[in-house]
Amino acid sequence: MGEYEPQRIEAKWQKIWEEQGAFNADRDPVRPKYYVLEMLPYPSGTLHMGHMRNYSIGDAVARFKRMRGFNVLHPIGWDSFGLPAENAAIKNGIPPRQWTNSNIQQMKATCKRFGFSYDWRREISTCEPEYYRWNQWFFLKMLGRGLAYRKLSKVNWCPQCQTVLANEQVVDGCCWRHETTAVEVREIEQWFLRITNYSDELLADMAELKDGWPERVLVMQENWIGKSRGTRVRFAVPDLSGIALEVFTTRIDTIYGVSAVLLSPHHPILSELVAGVPGAGAMEERLEAMRKVNLRAADLATAEKIGIFTGRFALNPFSGERVPIWVANFVLAEYGTGAVMCVPAHDQRDFEFAQKYHLPLKIVVQPLSGSVLRVDQMEQAYTEYGRSVDSGPYSGMESAAAIEKMTADAEAKGFGRAETTYRLKDWGISRQRYWGTPIPVVYCKKDGVVGVPEEQLPVRLPENVVLTGEGRSPLANVPEFLKTTCPKCGGPAERETDTMDTFVDSSWYFYRYTDAHNDRAPYDPSNVQYWFPIDQYIGGIEHAILHLIYSRFFAKVMRDLGLIQHGEPVRRLFSQGMVQKGGRAMSKSHGNVVGADEMAQKYGCDTARMYTLFAAPPAKDLEWSEDGIEGCSRFINKVYRLVDRHAQNLKNVESRLSESVDLSQATGKEKLLLRKAHQTLKRVTHDFESRWHFNSSIALIMEYYNEVQAQEPLDQGMRPEVAKRLVELLVLMLAPISSHVCEELWEMLGHSGGLARVSWPAFRDDLAKEEQFEIVIQINGRVRGKILVEDGLSEEETKERALADPRIAPLVQGRTIVKVIVVPRKLVNIVLR
RNA sequence: GCCCGGGUGGCGGAAUGGCAUACGCAGAGGACUUAAAAUCCUCAGGCCGCAAGGCCGUGUGGGUUCAACUCCCACCCCGGGUACCA
Numbered sequence: 042m043g044e045y046e047p048q049r050i051e052a053k054w055q056k057i058w059e060e061q062g063a064f065n066a067d068r069d070p071v072r073p074k075y076y077v078l079e080m081l082p083y084p085s086g087t088l089h090m091g092h093m094r095n096y097s098i099g100d101a102v103a104r105f106k107r108m109r110g111f112n113v114l115h116p117i118g119w120d121s122f123g124l125p126a127e128n129a130a131i132k133n134g135i136p137p138r139q140w141t142n143s144n145i146q147q148m149k150a151t152c153k154r155f156g157f158s159y160d161w162r163r164e165i166s167t168c169e170p171e172y173y174r175w176n177q178w179f180f181l182k183m184l185g186r187g188l189a190y191r192k193l194s195k196v197n198w199c200p201q202c203q204t205v206l207a208n209e210q211v212v213d214g215c216c217w218r219h220e221t222t223a224v225e226v227r228e229i230e231q232w233f234l235r236i237t238n239y240s241d242e243l244l245a246d247m248a249e250l251k252d253g254w255p256e257r258v259l260v261m262q263e264n265w266i267g268k269s270r271g272t273r274v275r276f277a278v279p280d281l282s283g284i285a286l287e288v289f290t291t292r293i294d295t296i297y298g299v300s301a302v303l304l305s306p307h308h309p310i311l312s313e314l315v316a317g318v319p320g321a322g323a324m325e326e327r328l329e330a331m332r333k334v335n336l337r338a339a340d341l342a343t344a345e346k347i348g349i350f351t352g353r354f355a356l357n358p359f360s361g362e363r364v365p366i367w368v369a370n371f372v373l374a375e376y377g378t379g380a381v382m383c384v385p386a387h388d389q390r391d392f393e394f395a396q397k398y399h400l401p402l403k404i405v406v407q408p409l410s411g412s413v414l415r416v417d418q419m420e421q422a423y424t425e426y427g428r429s430v431d432s433g434p435y436s437g438m439e440s441a442a443a444i445e446k447m448t449a450d451a452e453a454k455g456f457g458r459a460e461t462t463y464r465l466k467d468w469g470i471s472r473q474r475y476w477g478t479p480i481p482v483v484y485c486k487k488d489g490v491v492g493v494p495e496e497q498l499p500v501r502l503p504e505n506v507v508l509t510g511e512g513r514s515p516l517a518n519v520p521e522f523l524k525t526t527c528p529k530c531g532g533p534a535e536r537e538t539d540t541m542d543t544f545v546d547s548s549w550y551f552y553r554y555t556d557a558h559n560d561r562a563p564y565d566p567s568n569v570q571y572w573f574p575i576d577q578y579i580g581g582i583e584h585a586i587l588h589l590i591y592s593r594f595f596a597k598v599m600r601d602l603g604l605i606q607h608g609e610p611v612r613r614l615f616s617q618g619m620v621q622k623g624g625r626a627m628s629k630s631h632g633n634v635v636g637a638d639e640m641a642q643k644y645g646c647d648t649a650r651m652y653t654l655f656a657a658p659p660a661k662d663l664e665w666s667e668d669g670i671e672g673c674s675r676f677i678n679k680v681y682r683l684v685d686r687h688a689q690n691l692k693n694v695e696s697r698l699s700e701s702v703d704l705s706q707a708t709g710k711e712k713l714l715l716r717k718a719h720q721t722l723k724r725v726t727h728d729f730e731s732r733w734h735f736n737s738s739i740a741l742i743m744e745y746y747n748e749v750q751a752q753e754p755l756d757q758g759m760r761p762e763v764a765k766r767l768v769e770l771l772v773l774m775l776a777p778i779s780s781h782v783c784e785e786l787w788e789m790l791g792h793s794g795g796l797a798r799v800s801w802p803a804f805r806d807d808l809a810k811e812e813q814f815e816i817v818i819q820i821n822g823r824v825r826g827k828i829l830v831e832d833g834l835s836e837e838e839t840k841e842r843a844l845a846d847p848r849i850a851p852l853v854q855g856r857t858i859v860k861v862i863v864v865p866r867k868l869v870n871i872v873l874r
Numbered sequence: 875g876c877c878c879g880g881g882u883g884g885c886g887g888a889a890u891g892g893c894a895u896a897c898g899c900a901g902a903g904g905a906c907u908u909a910a911a912a913u914c915c916u917c918a919g920g921c922c923g924c925a926a927g928g929c930c931g932u933g934u935g936g937g938u939u940c941a942a943c944u945c946c947c948a949c950c951c952c953g954g955g956u957a958c959c960a
Contacts, residue, residue, distance in 0.1 A: 257878050261955070264877090269959065290960055303960090344958080371958045381960045389875095390958055464959065582954080624953095655898075656886060661879090662953075669886060672898045675913095682913090737888065740897035747897090817893050822941050824893055862940050867892055872940050 045681035047645025051781040055156050063797045064103075064158040066114045068571050075111035076572050077103045078551055080580030080588070081118045084144040085125060088151040089634035090665055091620035091627040094653045097778075098617055098735070099579045100157045101654065104777035105729045107158075108801035114572050115158055116554040118165035119145050122173070122543045124202060127476040130508045137476045138504065141168055151637050155646045156781055163557040167546035168476070172553065174499030175563040176545050177481040179595070181492045182602055184482075188235045191490065196469060198227040204473050232480055232539065233467040236594045240266055240463045243593055246609055253613035258585040265586050267464025272448045273378065274457040276302050276355035278366070284310065286355055286366070289377030289462060292387060293451070294443035297432040298405035300395055301383040302355045302366045303348070306331040307374035311351075314366070318352035331370050346371055346394045358456040359447070360433065369394060377462055385422065386414075392422035405432050406440060468591065470542040475508055475515035477540030485527035485534040494528050500536070514538040547588055548595040551575060551610065569605050574612045582616040583626075589614070615733065618662040620653075627665065635665055647779035648674045654735040654778060676743055677782055680775065683746070684768055684786045687755060691765040692791030702763060704807065710758040712812075714749060718770045719809035721745040722802060725774050735778070742774050765790065773802050817868040818843045820852055836863040843869040 058064065068074075079099040082092055103115040119141075126137035133140075145166060152159070165172055183189040198204070199216040216222045236243075244266050247259050271291035278284045286302055304311060306328050315321045327349050347370040354363045371390055372381055385395030385402045395402055404414050406427040414423055426440035435443045451457025471480070479500045481493035493500055503522045508515055516522055516538035527534040549563070555572045556564035580588075589611075596610040619626045622633040640649040651673040657663040702715065721741050728738040749755070749771065755764040769790060776783040776796050784796050792799075811832060816839060818826040826848040830839060840861050843849060849871070859872040 257955075260877070264955090264957065264959095267957070267959065271960075288960080292960075346958085371960095373957085373959065376957085376959050384960090388960065390960080393958095462959080464957070585955085619954095658887085661887095664886090666886075666899095669899045676898085678913095734888095736886090737897085740888070743897055815893090819892085819941075822892095822939095827893080860940065862892090864892060864941095868941090870892080870940050 043685050045678050045685075045782070047647060047677075047782070050785045051154075051156060051641075051646055054781045054784045055153060057784075057795065058156070058158070058797075061795070061797070063795065064113075064115065065160050065162060066112060068568070069112040072110055072112040074114065074572055075103075075106045075577075076114045076575045077106065077577045078116065078554075078575050078579065080578070080584060081120045081547065081550060082148065083120045083123060083125070084141055084148055085629040086144040086147060087629060087634055088148045088637045089620075089627050089629075090637060090640065090649075090653060091634075093155065093637045093640075093649065094620050094659070094663065095579060095581070095617055096152070096155065096157050097650045097653045098615070098659050098733070099577075100650075100780075101735060101777040102577060102579075102729070102733075103158050104780060105801065107797065108773075108776065108799065110800065113158075114163075114554070115160060116163040116165075116551075116557075117152065117157070117159045117161075118163075118550060118554070119148075119167065120543065120547050120550075121145065121166045121168040122477045122540075122546055124204075124474065124476070127474060127508055130476075136504065137508075138168065141476075142166075151641075154638060154641050155650065158780075163554045165550060165553050165557050167543070167550065170499040170501055171558070171560065172550075173478040173502075173546070175549075175553070176478040176541060177493070177498050177500060178495060178563060179549065179598070180541070180545075181481060181495060181498075183234060183598060184492050186601075188238065188598060189232060190235065191230055191232055193228055194231050194233075194469070195226050195228055196231060197224045199224055229471075231469050231471040232482075232537075233469050234594075236468045236591075237463060237465055239594055239597050240268065240465050242597060242608070243465075243590065244268055246593070249609050250611075250614075254611075255614060255616050258582070258589065258614060258616060261585045262590055265465060265590065268461065269463075270459070270461050271377075272444070272451060272457055273460045274358060274382070274451055276358065276364075276382075278314070278353055278355050279363075280353060281314070284313065286310070286380050287378045288380045288382045289460065290382055292384070292440075292444070293447045293457075294429055294432070294435070294438075294440050295384045295387040295405055296357065296359050296382060296447065297429075297435075298384045298386050298403040299357050299360075299362070299364055299382045300385055300391075300400040300403065301364050303369040303372050303381050303383045303391075303394070304351070304366065305372040305374040305379040306368050306370065308368075308372075308379045311368065314353055315351050320352070324349060324351070328368060331368070334370065344370070346390065346397060348394060348398050350398075358451070358454070365400075367398070376464065386416075386419065387422055387424055389422040389424060392419075403431065405430055409439070468542075468594075470545055471539040472542055473514040473538075474540050475502070475506055477543060478502075478545065479516065479522075480537040480539055480541055482537040483525055483527060483534040484537065485530060485532060487532055488527055488529040488534075491527055491529050491534070497528070502540075514540070516540070544587060544591050548591045549599070551578075551592075552599075552605075563604075566604055573605070574607055574610055577613045577615065578611045579615045579617060581619065585616070615659070617659045618657070620663050620665050622665045624664070640670075644670060644674050645677075645781075647782045648677055651677065651739060651779050655739045656736065658734050658736050660733075673739075676746070677779055679750070680746060680771060681782060681786065683750065684772065684789055687764065687768060688789040688791075690756060691761060691768065692789065694761045694765045694791075702766070702808070707763070708758050708760075710752055711760065711763045714752055714759075714767050715763070715808045716811065717745055717748045718767055719805055722770065722774065722804050723809055726801070726804060729777070738774075739778065742771065745774075746771060770802055773799065811866075814866045816843065816866075818846060818849055819868060819870040820849070821873055822870060825849060825852060832866070836865065839863050839865070840869060843871065 077099055079095050103113050107113045121141045126141045129135055129140045130137045167173060180189055199222060201216060201219040201222045216224055250259060269291055271289055272293040273287055273289050276286045288302060315324055349368045351366045351368060353366045355366050357364060383391045383394060385391045385400060386404045387406055402416050404416060407414055407430050408427045429435045429438050429443045435447060448459050479502055481498060481500045483491050483493060485491055503519050506515055506519055523535050525534050525536050552564050552569055555568040559565060592610055597608050599605045600608050621627060622635060625631050625633060627634050652670040655673055656669060724741055725738045728734050749767060772783050772786045787796055813829050813831050816828050816830055817824055826846050828842055828846055840863050844853060853871060856873045859874050862870040
């Protein structure tokens with residue numbers, strides 16, 4: 042009799058897997074491919090249970106799919122450029138590369154300690170020149186196509202990080218990494234990628250993702266792109282010749298209801314507009330105060346509307362009406378034209394604004410049906426489509442038609458035009474940082490901005506750079522990097538000293554896995570052709586916008602470069618819930634990590650992995666607690682002892698697939714357990730295939746075990762080959778989850794060659810079928826009894842037996858049966874009056 | 875504000891409109907042991923009752939239905955997202 046020794050077993054099988062190259066995946070013309078991927082980690086130094094949950098889900102799926110006969114690609118790598126390495130260097134004087142690589146070493150050891158079934162030959166690290174040269178290569182391709190460009194632009198500057206932030210890295214006006222540090226605005230020459238060229242396509246192609254991606258991710262991306270069709274209309278300012286205000290509206294049909302023109306407090310024309318107006322000085326002060334207010338997103342929507350009358354008027358180009366020009370705090374400078382028309386009757390914000398400042402309310406759209414709107418009865422704006430009224434020649438038209446006609450007329454008369462606006466902005470990728478991909482460009486006095494020729498790639502990041510964390514890009518202080526010659530004229534030139542946003546690295550890394558060591562191209566397209574798209578991508582919801590929209594953009598650029606044929610890299614996406622500790626996402630920066638190594642040491646990785654799957658459904662957030670992990674540990678122990686108990690007797694027994702069991706010869710005990718086994722198999726298979734409720738799968742397998750346990754001794758009243766198969770089924774169903782111990786148990790049962798070559802057991806309907814059912818008898822919906830009936834009993838007969846039941850009959854006696862509902866195999870409900 | 879999740883025992887959680895609380899944790903009792911650990915068995919939503927049994931019970935209030943954790947309406951609370959986008 043042996044003892045379950047997780048540490049010994051886990052080390053043993055990890056070694057065997059490695060020696061066998063058990064998880065190496067190569068192109069295979071026979072088996073169907075399956076590409077399953079977890080988002081690559083940043084090498085912060087510690088893999089915690091949040092990571093482990095992500096990888097445990099992915100690994101269970103990878104192993105299951107292998108057992109289902111797929112050629113599974115399951116790779117891992119390191120997102121190894123980025124700020125923390127540089128900060129560590131500034132703080133402790135350790136070179137970023139050294140810090141990063143030692144972290145990778147540690148985390149890789151932890152990964153191996155958990156036995157994830159990765160093809161380690163394909164490991165990548167984005168900070169290596171072998172990888173980042175292809176970032177530079179892609180950049181140059183985009184430069185050549187005008188998709189990368191430089192512009193002087195306002196940027197978000199975090200005074201803490203001392204660097205530029207992407208729009209996406211600004212959260213509620215503060216830095217995403219320093220939640221209390223307000224972001225400042227600066228103007229610098231920056232490199233941008235023209236993601237907006239793909240706005241429409243990024244939006245349209247979401248239709249392809251509808252079945253495989255979580256709804257909320259698609260909604261978030263849709264909002265992020267923020268497409269809006271409308272009309273740009275010019276309002277002349279009669280007192281100031283040469284000045285006109287342009288507004289953007291999606292409801293040009295309401296323009297006869299305009300009560301004012303509203304400007305953003307940041308509108309560039311403001312100072313010109315208010316110059317010369319009495320009280321301009323005081324007004325400027327109030328405007329400045331309005332500009333300074335910085336609200337959190339949640340408060341924005343409920344914030345009080347504040348306006349300042351400019352003293353100027355504008356002319357409604359349709360009606361000729363003179364309307365006041367106001368500045369309003371709720372008008373956004375960055376969106377549309379920074380100015381809107383105020384239509385109190387048909388926009389809720391305008392309604393509230395008009396009420397406060399007593400601007401007139403004019404109804405110009407009436408509902409197509411229902412009660413007619415009246416000015417003195419309106420309590421909120423009517424924002425639906427309807428029929429135009431009091432709108433000059435457009436009165437009587439339905440809204441959609443009015444919008445079309447009025448836009449066309451505005452265009453014809455030269456004071457407006459149709460316009461589609463987007464919220465999505467081009468992607469600023471310049472970072473004034475050291476630890477990133479150098480942007481492969483030189484500046485020559487004679488030739489200007491020159492891309493580094495492809496054959497000179499990679500532009501290597503110089504080592505041994507002293508990092509201080511001050512101001513500009515550290516690379517500007519490295520003369521041997523900075524000074525170079527112009528590739529065109531050979532004259533003296535300087536290199537670009539900014540590096541790329543690390544989101545560039547992660548925008549295409551999953552293509553590199555298909556051909557990780559190619560030194561002539563980012564990848565061989567034929568490899569991508571074979572492995573793509575990614576069948577299943579698994580990661581945190583926090584990447585719903587940034588990473589996942591940038592990767593989609595990169596795929597489209599690659600397609601336009603002729604490198605790939607598809608436009609969408611990810612077929613199915615799964616967003617697992619966060620692992621939290623103390624109510625916050627587990628992360629090193631929050632200082633609340635539970636180390637994965639510690640768990641493996643304490644319980645073994647099979648237990649730790651099972652527990653991360655058992656503690657909650659994968660999509661749900663999980664507050665980490667060790668309470669309960671003992672249960673998984675105990676369960677694995679029990680399974681081990683069960684197998685151990687019977688291994689001697691069973692290991693030489695010819696393994697009879699349950700698929701070939703002859704039911705007619707089966708004993709009662711055999712039937713009972715085969716039934717339970719196949720009922721479990723059916724549901725567990727379904728969970729793996731589509732539902733991913735691994736917590737329920739594990740519970741079901743536990744139930745199955747309990748049933749087997751209850752039927753001990755298994756060597757009585759049961760043929761050995763059936764007993765063996767029943768135990769095997771238990772092991773096989775657990776194999777994707779707690780793989781090491783299952784390998785060991787499989788071996789103990791007399792098998793060689795490992796589980797990697799074993800197929801997932803086939804489900805057999807006739808074995809799972811119940812012969813008898815317990816029927817619940819209800820009276821008026823309350824349970825009053827139970828009877829056992831054989832399958833196939835007619836409804837009529839079931840009803841008879843229910844009514845005849847000795848517990849039921851007296852209750853029914855003397856009362857009127859209104860009706861009897863019979864649900865086959867489930868219940869009988871007798872409705873009495 | 876709006877959008878998306880969610881609210882079930884002491885805890886994590888389970889349940890295609892059909893026995894609410896599976897599975898596990900923690901707990902109580904028992905067996906084994908000199909003892910402890912481990913293991914095994916039993917109990918376990920609340921209230922009333924010696925018991926048989928009854929009543930109540932899935933955030934709150936309504937509704938649909940023979941039957942509602944599940945569907946519909948209104949509301950409360952928690953979490954996440956967010957764009958006052960004209």
